[in-house]
Amino acid sequence: MLTRFAPSPTGELHLGHAYSAVLAHDAARRAGGRFLLRIDDIDGARSREAHVAAALADLAWLGLDPDGAPVRQSHHLGDYAEALDDLRARA
Numbered sequence: 001m002l003t004r005f006a007p008s009p010t011g012e013l014h015l016g017h018a019y020s021a022v023l024a025h026d027a028a029r030r031a032g033g034r035f036l037l038r039i040d041d042i043d044g045a046r047s048r049e050a051h052v053a054a055a056l057a058d059l060a061w062l063g064l065d066p067d068g069a070p071v072r073q074s075h076h077l078g079d080y081a082e083a084l085d086d087l088r089a090r091a
Contacts, residue, residue: 001033005059005066008040009051013058025064037066041074 003024007017028035037059041047052070059066 001028001031002036003028003033004036004038005064006038006040007055008043009048009055010043010046011051013055017055018058018062021059021064022062028067034067035064036068037070039070039072039074041072042077044074047074 005017005021005024007013007021013021025035027033039052039055041052056070
């Protein structure tokens with residue numbers, strides 16, 4: 001099983017985020033699977049590194065240990081553009 005938690009770094013985590021992260025983490029661990037962290041930082045106007053750091057600190061405080069480094073959505077914008085171009089070419 002593969003689960004993930006994908007906060008948007010546009011503000012601080014709240015109780016609902018924490019609950020979702022705990023559920024995803026625990027489900028992966030019970031199944032012997034992996035728990036991934038994806039930072040949804042594609043809102044360049046509102047995303048802040050301080051919020052990323054705070055989210056990582058909050059997850060650590062909760063005892064949640066993602067498998068591997070966080071994946072940043074902003075690092076894949078070129079991939080998404082290529083996929084859209086491919087879909088447009090097929091239309």
